[in-house]
Amino acid sequence: MMEETRLPTPLATLRPHHALCALFFEGKGYSQAFIDNMTSFLADSSQMLQITTGCDAFCQACPNNVNGQCKDEAKVSLFDQRTLKLTATLLQADQPIPLYELCQGVFDAILRQDLLAEVCGECEWAPLCQGKWQQGDFNPQLLQSSSTSD
Numbered sequence: 001m002m003e004e005t006r007l008p009t010p011l012a013t014l015r016p017h018h019a020l021c022a023l024f025f026e027g028k029g030y031s032q033a034f035i036d037n038m039t040s041f042l043a044d045s046s047q048m049l050q051i052t053t054g055c056d057a058f059c060q061a062c063p064n065n066v067n068g069q070c071k072d073e074a075k076v077s078l079f080d081q082r083t084l085k086l087t088a089t090l091l092q093a094d095q096p097i098p099l100y101e102l103c104q105g106v107f108d109a110i111l112r113q114d115l116l117a118e119v120c121g122e123c124e125w126a127p128l129c130q131g132k133w134q135q136g137d138f139n140p141q142l143l144q145s146s147s148t149s150d
């Protein structure tokens, strides 16, 4: 009998600073395809992710992604580096992590420490996110496992 060869399904990837984008996402973005992709991705906060510092699951549908490279790569890489530095204890191990743990990590290490502007203050969306944070307006469901939150 032939043995079935099953390749493991690759995990979705996420740039670390995109956990901040996720917490403030409210259905706005670079294009409708980008918005739809992000909306469906964020519906499952329990999904396991591999952290990446290149183009990720959000970038896939982004008009700024040119042949697998962000046209603002220098700027967004800086956001990733700052996020990684501040969440080092969480992400150092290079282990897959559920989306809700990543979001909780940036929530504790960046948002609660009032470091949002220092991480991604140069982003065109920064005024929206910073304004939302001042109002206590973010996506709290992303801090909970989607498999236990109902």
Ligand code: SF4
Pocket: 055, 056, 058, 059, 060, 062, 063, 064, 065, 069, 070, 071, 072, 076
């Ligand atoms: S702007 Fe760049 S980093 Fe952000 S989602 Fe688009 S391609 Fe990715």
